[in-house]
Structure formats: structure tokens, C-alpha cells
Amino acid sequence: MTSSAPNRPAGHALVEALIAQGADTVFGVPGESFLAALDGFYEHRDRIRFIACRHEGGASYMAEAQGKLTGRPGLCFVTRGPGASNAAIGVHTAFQDSTPMILFIGQVASSQRDREAFQEVDYRQMFGPGTLGFAKWAAEVHDPDRLPEYIGRAFHVAMQGRPGPVVLALPEDMLAAATSAPVLDRIEPALAAPAPAALTRLRDLLGAAERPFVIAGGSGWTADACESLERFAEGWQLPVGCAFRFHDVFDNRHPNYAGDVGIGINPKLAARIRDADLIAAIGPRLGEMTTGGYELLTPPKARQRLVHIHAGADELGRVYAPDLAINSSMACAAPALATLAPPATLRWAGWTASAHADYEANLVPTPVAPLDMAEVVRCIDRHVPADTIFTNGAGNFAGWLSRFHRFAGLRHAGRTHLAPTSGAMGYGVPAAVAASLLEPGRTVVNLAGDGDFLMTGQEFATAIAHGAGQGAGKLVSIVVDNGTYGTIRMHQERDYPGRVSGSDLGNPDFAALARAYGWWAGERVETTAAFEPALVAALAAGRPALIHLKLDADVSTSRTTLAAIRKKAEARRADENASAKPPKP
Ligand SMILES: Cc1ncc(C[n+]2csc(CCOP(=O)(O)OP(=O)(O)O)c2C)c(N)n1
Numbered sequence: 001m002t003s004s005a006p007n008r009p010a011g012h013a014l015v016e017a018l019i020a021q022g023a024d025t026v027f028g029v030p031g032e033s034f035l036a037a038l039d040g041f042y043e044h045r046d047r048i049r050f051i052a053c054r055h056e057g058g059a060s061y062m063a064e065a066q067g068k069l070t071g072r073p074g075l076c077f078v079t080r081g082p083g084a085s086n087a088a089i090g091v092h093t094a095f096q097d098s099t100p101m102i103l104f105i106g107q108v109a110s111s112q113r114d115r116e117a118f119q120e121v122d123y124r125q126m127f128g129p130g131t132l133g134f135a136k137w138a139a140e141v142h143d144p145d146r147l148p149e150y151i152g153r154a155f156h157v158a159m160q161g162r163p164g165p166v167v168l169a170l171p172e173d174m175l176a177a178a179t180s181a182p183v184l185d186r187i188e189p190a191l192a193a194p195a196p197a198a199l200t201r202l203r204d205l206l207g208a209a210e211r212p213f214v215i216a217g218g219s220g221w222t223a224d225a226c227e228s229l230e231r232f233a234e235g236w237q238l239p240v241g242c243a244f245r246f247h248d249v250f251d252n253r254h255p256n257y258a259g260d261v262g263i264g265i266n267p268k269l270a271a272r273i274r275d276a277d278l279i280a281a282i283g284p285r286l287g288e289m290t291t292g293g294y295e296l297l298t299p300p301k302a303r304q305r306l307v308h309i310h311a312g313a314d315e316l317g318r319v320y321a322p323d324l325a326i327n328s329s330m331a332c333a334a335p336a337l338a339t340l341a342p343p344a345t346l347r348w349a350g351w352t353a354s355a356h357a358d359y360e361a362n363l364v365p366t367p368v369a370p371l372d373m374a375e376v377v378r379c380i381d382r383h384v385p386a387d388t389i390f391t392n393g394a395g396n397f398a399g400w401l402s403r404f405h406r407f408a409g410l411r412h413a414g415r416t417h418l419a420p421t422s423g424a425m426g427y428g429v430p431a432a433v434a435a436s437l438l439e440p441g442r443t444v445v446n447l448a449g450d451g452d453f454l455m456t457g458q459e460f461a462t463a464i465a466h467g468a469g470q471g472a473g474k475l476v477s478i479v480v481d482n483g484t485y486g487t488i489r490m491h492q493e494r495d496y497p498g499r500v501s502g503s504d505l506g507n508p509d510f511a512a513l514a515r516a517y518g519w520w521a522g523e524r525v526e527t528t529a530a531f532e533p534a535l536v537a538a539l540a541a542g543r544p545a546l547i548h549l550k551l552d553a554d555v556s557t558s559r560t561t562l563a564a565i566r567k568k569a570e571a572r573r574a575d576e577n578a579s580a581k582p583p584k585p
Pocket residue numbers: 394395396397398423424425426448449450451452453480482484485486487488
């Protein structure tokens with residue numbers, strides 16, 4: 001504990017506490033409810049910056065991306081009712097993605113509490129653990145002298161076990177009151193480690209397997225832990241797939257890499273996971289997207305033997321009854337796994353080689369004209385450094401990135417993928433802006449859908465205002481404009497063929513919009529050949545750049561078209577109708 005200036009406003013003490021935790025950047029939208037904290041940011045402006053965003057949804061996404069990128073809680077400040085409501089999407093994303101984050105909300109004065117005062121909300125009800133899916137912990141601080149206690153708990157809770165978001169409401173009078181509260185030293189999370197007996201059992205289970213498969217993912221990975229995972233996989237010759245949105249946990253070029261286990265999974269990989277006799281899930285939640293809608297592994301007792309290693313005790317046995325559950329952080333589990341000596345002979349070297357061969361074969365696209373998204377991704381990869389950070393929100397457009405981009409792997413390049421496990425649209429632009437501000441030396445590429453982009457595109461203004469993408473690292477946003485909420489259209493064609501409802505979009509001129517924000521933008525790209533010069537110009541622009549791609553809506557995914565989906569659905573309907581006919585007399 002460091003003692004600090006006596007009798008400064010609690011708002012200043014709060015900012016000092018964040019600095020002591022290693023923070024140099026917070027994201028937010030100001031409100032009159034936390035003026036004393038804003039004044040604290042002014043007081044300490046040489047050590048911490050307040051990035052004023054254009055919407056609390058953008059700010060909370062940026063803080064979530066900060067948590068993903070740094071492993072420390074991302075920090076977001078918003079005002080009461082309206083601000084908190086807008087910020088909810090980032091809290092939900094941080095919850096589903098197990099990302100450490102703290103949302104600070106300016107609250108009505110204590111003297112007005114419980115009157116439904118202006119914009120008053122009870123954030124413990126709104127975000128508290130009882131809501132299942134928002135904050136891990138929500139609290140309101142009433143005593144300025146207890147700020148260190150609340151901040152300390154917030155950092156611990158956000159980072160420990162299964163990481164996640166914490167909400168702290170700060171009544172405006174509390175923030176303005178004087179306190180001599182000291183400042184806590186930097187908090188490191190307590191890390192659970194595997195018990196020796198569990199490791200022995202794991203070794204036995206692996207030794208008895210014929211077709212083992214590792215699914216790696218979740219949060220809490222460090223470069224060292226990823227390197228240990230790689231050594232474990234090499235020693236035991238295990239095939240490794242990355243869980244949904246955690247594609248960068250394992251080097252995609254490694255000979256043991258088998259592909260990503262998420263939306264749009266390689267069908268051969270899905271078959272392999274079904275056929276495996278042992279699944280070692282190291283780090284990920286076994287959520288709907290990573291389990292193919294709970295079908296690759298069927299709950300509660302999967303057909304495959306299941307070893308589940310997770311940092312959160314509550315995740316173990318939550319849906320699946322594992323044969324072995326290990327409650328451990330990745331920082332402790334991975335080095336322990338790397339020390340497990342494999343037997344002299346392993347039975348599954350061919351199985352692992354064919355898993356990687358399936359992955360390589362899946363990288364070969366079916367050519368599409370006039371604009372081939374697979375070639376777009378390949379072209380980006382030729383022109384940007386290996387440590388480029390890719391961001392995306394939700395939509396079919398992201399499928400081309402998932403399938404064709406080869407992530408360098410966290411052990412080599414740090415986190416290179418910021419994307420929402422929660423499937424939240426609008427995540428990609430704010431995440432890219434945050435990444436660019438936090439790591440100005442790295443290139444950042446955002447891939448966005450036209451629907452996805454316009455949910456948070458206003459954060460282009462934040463990028464310009466705070467100098468993102470204007471240094472060594474480039475910032476490029478690529479908008480895939482197909483004139484539709486394509487994912488929903490795809491589902492409609494599957495379930496209600498030909499009946500397009502609520503999914504068409506009327507779009508602006510994205511390049512003109514970008515220029516209005518001060519971004520560079522060239523001609524709209526409509527062909528594969530036009531993309532490379534557009535990308536080269538964007539990377540040389542010296543400021544953030546947008547590339548507007550026009551894609552035919554029929555090109556639904558990297559595997560199929562809307563027309564094909566509709567035809568199949570109509571044929572299925574015809575069959576169903578025929579079999580429903582009463583027998584002829
Ligand atoms: C915030 C939010 N709202 C709605 C959805 C439901 N949703 C999922 S994908 C999608 C359409 C995405 O459209 P677009 O960004 O244009 O990408 P496309 O699917 O066309 O490639 C919608 C509406 C969501 N996931 N998140």
C-alpha cells in the first residue's frame with residue numbers, strides 16, 4: 001500500500017488506484033455523474049489518458065478489447081442509466097468471452113437514492129451475477145475511504161478463476177468527497193494449478209487413447225503458456241484445434257495444427273472430433289459454438305473421454321461430466337503438461353498428420369468471381385506483418401478470415417485476434433481502434449460486414465481524435481458490403497426459402513463516410529484484381545484507411561451460395577409435403 005496525498009477527492013484517489021494497477025488508458029463517454037473522476041484524469045493526465053468515445057457501446061467494446069489484448073482488466077467509464085444501458089453490450093461480451101474488464105458507472109447522489117432520481121438504475125440488479133451473463137460482480141461504493149477495498153476486489157474478481165467483467169457504481173457525492181485512502185499496490189491474480197494426482201491421471205488417460213484431440217482456447221494464455229502447450233503437443237504428437245475465436249492460441253502453421261473449432265468448422269475436422277476417443281479441452285468453455293451446437297460432444301456424458309482443464313471451477317462439470325476435470329490457470333497448466341513424459345511409442349502419429357493435412361486442404365478455396373474473399377484474405381496476409389492484429393464483429397464475412405488466415409500464434413506474436421465469442425455485431429471497429437491506440441507500433445486490420453460496421457462505425461472519429469493508425473502501425477478497416485444482414489438471410493433461406501424479411505440493407509457510400517471522418521478511402525473494390533492496389537494504397541495512406549468491398553449477396557459463405565441454400569430448402573420442403581400427403585385411396 002502506498003500512502004497518498006491526504007484529503008484529495010475520491011475521484012482522484014480512484015484514478016491514482018488505476019495508475020497503481022498499471023493502467024495508462026481508459027475508455028469512456030463522460031457524464032456529469034462522475035465529474036470528480038474526470039477531474040482525477042485531468043490531475044494525472046501525464047500518466048493516464050481518458051479516450052473519449054462516441055458511444056458507450058464503442059467504449060465498452062474498446063475496454064473489452066483492452067482486456068483481451070493485455071490480460072489485465074480493460075477499463076471503461078460511463079454515466080448512469082443511458083450510458084450504462086449503452087455500455088451493456090461490452091459487459092455481456094466480456095462475460096461470454098471471459099475477458100477481464102471493469103465498468104465504472106457514475107451514479108446518482110446518495111441523498112437521491114431510491115427515488116428513481118434522474119437516470120437512476122440499480123446496477124447490482126441490472127448487471128449482478130443473478131442476471132447470468134453480465135457481470136461477475138456488481139457493487140456500489142458508498143464510502144470513499146473504502147475505495148481501495150472495492151478496487152482491489154474488482155481487479156481480483158475480474159482476473160481470477162474464469163476472468164470476466166465487474167461493474168462498480170460510483171455515487172457522484174462519494175466521488176467528490178475527500179479521502180486520505182491509500183493506494184493498493186499492483187494486484188496479480190491468484191492462479192490455480194493442477195494437482196499432481198490429476199496430472200498422473202491425465203497421463204494415464206492419454207496413454208490409453210487411440211485418437212486423442214486437443215481443443216485449446218479460452219482466456220488467460222500467455223506467450224510462455226502457449227509455448228508450453230506447443231511442447232506438450234509436440235512431445236505427445238497431439239493434433240490441436242483452436243476453440244471458437246481463440247484461433248491465435250496455437251500457431252496455425254504448426255504441423256500439429258488441425259484448424260478452428262467454431263462456426264463454419266471444416267467438415268472433416270468436425271468428423272475427426274466426433275471420431276476422437278479422447279478430447280482434452282485445455283482452457284476453453286465448452287460452449288455452443290465450440291461444440292457444434294453441443295453435437296460434436298453430446299452432454300452430459302460425451303461419447304469421447306473428456307479431460308477439461310479450465311481456470312474457473314464453475315465451468316467444470318457445468319454442461320459435460322468430464323472423465324477428468326482440472327481446475328487450473330493456463331499459466332500453470334501448460335508448463336505442467338509440458339513436463340508429462342510421453343511413452344516411447346505413440347499410436348496416433350498418422351492421425352495427427354492427417355488432421356493437419358485436412359487443415360491444409362481446407363485452405364484451398366473454390367474460386368469465386370468477380371470478387372473472391374479467399375483471395376482478399378490471402379492478399380492481406382502477403383502485405384501485412386505476422387503480428388498484425390485482426391479484429392471482427394459478427395457476420396458471415398468473418399468466415400473467410402477464420403478459414404483462410406493463418407494466425408501466427410500468441411507465443412510468437414502476442415494476441416493477433418480480437419473477436420467476440422458472444423457473436424456481438426459492431427465489435428470489430430472499436431476493437432481495432434483500441435488495439436491501434438494501445439499498440440501503436442502494430443498493424444491492425446478490421447474486417448467488417450456492412451451491418452456490423454454501421455453499428456459502431458462512429459468510432460472512426462475516436463480514432464482520428466486520438467491519433468490511431470498514424471504511426472508505424474497501420475489501421476485498415478475493410479467493409480464487406482453485400483447489402484444485407486447476410487447471416488440472417490442465410491438462416492431465412494434455410495428455414496423460410498425465398499421469404500426475405502427484415503434482412504435487406506440500404507447502405508451509404510462507405511468510402512465517402514470514411515473520408516468525412518478524416519480516414520483515407522479509395523475507389524470501391526468490386527473485383528479480386530482491384531483489391532491488391534487498394535490495400536497497398538491503404539497501407540501507405542499515413543492515416544487510418546477504409547476499403548469498401550462490394551460483394552454479391554449470393555456469395556453467402558466460403559462454401560455455399562444463397563441460391564444453393566434456397567434450392568436445398570425448397571427440395572426439403574417438397575419432400576416433407578409429399579410425405580405428408582394422405583395415401584391414395
Ligand atoms: C448486436 C447484434 N445484433 C444482432 C445480431 C444478429 N446477427 C448475427 S449476424 C447478423 C448479420 C450480420 O450482417 P453483416 O454485418 O452485414 O454481415 P454478413 O452476415 O452479411 O456477412 C445479425 C443481424 C448480433 N449477432 N449482434
